[in-house]
Amino acid sequence: MRIIVQKFGGTSVATPEGREAVVRRVRQALDDGYATVVVVSAMGRQGDPYATDTLIQLAQSAGPDLAPREMDLLLSCGEIISSVLMAATLTAAGIPAVALTGGQAGIQTDENYGNAQIVKVDPAPVLSRLREGLVVVVAGFQGVNAAGEVTTLGRGGSDTTAAALGGALRAEVVEIYTDVDGVKTADPRLVAEARTLSVTTYDEIAQMAHYGAKVVHPRAVEIAMQHRVPIRVRSTFSDNPGTLITYSAEAGVIWSEPFSDRVVTAVTHVVGLAQVVVKTGRDWATPRLFRRLANAGISVDLISVSMESSAFSIPESRAAQAEMILTELGLVDLQVRHGCAKVTVVGSGMRGRPGVMATVAEALYAAEVPIWQTADSHVTISCLIPAADVQRAVQALHDAFELGRI
Structure with missing residues (x-):
């Protein structure tokens, strides 16, 4: 059957x-x-x-x-x-x-x-x-x-x-x-x-x-x-x-x-985000802050961690709660940037292919869209940008990878 x-x-x-x-x-x-x-x-x-x-x-x-x-x-x-x-x-x-x-x-x-x-x-x-x-x-x-x-x-x-x-x-x-x-x-x-x-x-x-x-x-x-x-x-x-x-x-x-010649398949976007940049400086601070955010049910994305600081994005609606949690941990040297969005290029063809990030950066620079943070996986590259620039950013990336010809 x-x-x-x-x-x-x-x-x-x-x-x-x-x-x-x-x-x-x-x-x-x-x-x-x-x-x-x-x-x-x-x-x-x-x-x-x-x-x-x-x-x-x-x-x-x-x-x-x-x-x-x-x-x-x-x-x-x-x-x-x-x-x-x-x-x-x-x-x-x-x-x-x-x-x-x-x-x-x-x-x-x-x-x-x-x-x-x-x-x-x-x-x-x-x-x-x-x-x-x-x-x-x-x-x-x-x-x-x-x-x-x-x-x-x-x-x-x-x-x-x-x-x-x-x-x-x-x-x-x-x-x-x-x-x-x-x-x-x-x-x-x-x-x-x-x-x-x-x-x-x-x-x-x-x-x-x-x-x-x-x-x-x-x-x-x-x-x-x-x-x-x-x-x-x-x-x-x-x-x-x-x-x-x-x-x-x-x-x-x-x-x-x-799939043989396709580097990027699509451009996606998410709005309603905020970026948090916090100076940690202590060994215990980074794991503890992420654990506290997780316990509060706050989803964290675009994570960048160094010896001195951490940067990540969260839903805009949870920004005030996240700031309160970090303050309770004694992490008061922080900046919360509101009005963020994430644009992402997706494609199995970018796996191991050099130059994709360069094309992303060039396209957004030419469109006068600032890049506040980036992250990547084997099939994605994401950029945190001002929410006001989403349409211009998505259009620029769509044009740069010639997706209108697929």
């Missing part, structure tokens, strides 16, 4: 027109000979009646002390409503379908309400219904723990659901449908000539998601990579083939050719 998993986001299932587009996608998959599993998100976006953010606001209106168990039970309702409505729509269109909650679909999680990790997927409940000739519509973003209690998977949870089901069912591909036609070389709101990538790697897409691109959730990419399930990102409303996410050239797969 050839299996495909198709995940549809909130905008795809929120309107009759969107649901009709979903029906067309499902019908095409069936015509192509696939047994089809559909994963759905909650309908719409913030402000819409059944969107996750709306349900959160509803819970908060009842009081500040709603237990995590009850919160997850409420939040799971948005996807359940979508799954029932989508199954009914498919059936009415002549495609027999059944709706399942995450738990009914065999998704088992840990005990971490609100951000549960999937620990196991039992494929039997879904496989039995596929063998009956049904399309299985699964509520994304949720599962059940060992006690049978409903849990939710956190942001990007429906992507994670689709990838986990794809792995457990040994699907040929997981298709993630959104309101854009694939993964772009940059945010098209900042770069008009941003192109849709035809193919990219798991490694690149995970880095792009981590560094600000609104694509597939990193946890979903990790699961797909573990199970060697390709992901295709497409638009529900377009016939564009979208972006295929698969293994890199180093893995020796048939998709190696598109």
Whole structure:
């Protein structure tokens, strides 16, 4: 049995027109000979009646002390409503379908309400219904723990659901449908000539998601990579083939050719950051300050440590709390720079390739964008810059690496 998993986001299932587009996608998959599993998100976006953010606001209106168990039970309702409505729509269109909650679909999680990790997927409940000739519509973003209690998977949870089901069912591909036609070389709101990538790697897409691109959730990419399930990102409303996410050239797969000459694949950005520069000067100070920040749940990035000082970036919203923690440690010689952003070039082709940092620096210098701090990995180079210069910086880097020609 050839299996495909198709995940549809909130905008795809929120309107009759969107649901009709979903029906067309499902019908095409069936015509192509696939047994089809559909994963759905909650309908719409913030402000819409059944969107996750709306349900959160509803819970908060009842009081500040709603237990995590009850919160997850409420939040799971948005996807359940979508799954029932989508199954009914498919059936009415002549495609027999059944709706399942995450738990009914065999998704088992840990005990971490609100951000549960999937620990196991039992494929039997879904496989039995596929063998009956049904399309299985699964509520994304949720599962059940060992006690049978409903849990939710956190942001990007429906992507994670689709990838986990794809792995457990040994699907040929997981298709993630959104309101854009694939993964772009940059945010098209900042770069008009941003192109849709035809193919990219798991490694690149995970880095792009981590560094600000609104694509597939990193946890979903990790699961797909573990199970060697390709992901295709497409638009529900377009016939564009979208972006295929698969293994890199180093893995020796048939998709190696598109990567051979590509140094940089995309430019991403994150705003809402602050930079902290603190003079430590004492052996104990550096590990203690990072431990205290971690204990407070403050995420630290772009870390640079020397014998005398440390510099790093944090979310702007946590800057005042971080400054208070450092002061409590006696680290009063510090500077907090607000209004920062991070721009990142991502590409598997930069691994071991000299001159990439030079091109980044030259492009930003020519665009009169100051670089306050840098960091790199084997497939990324990031620069901390003024938030006011993000558009100019992303455009300059996109031009420098000729990403408009991909």
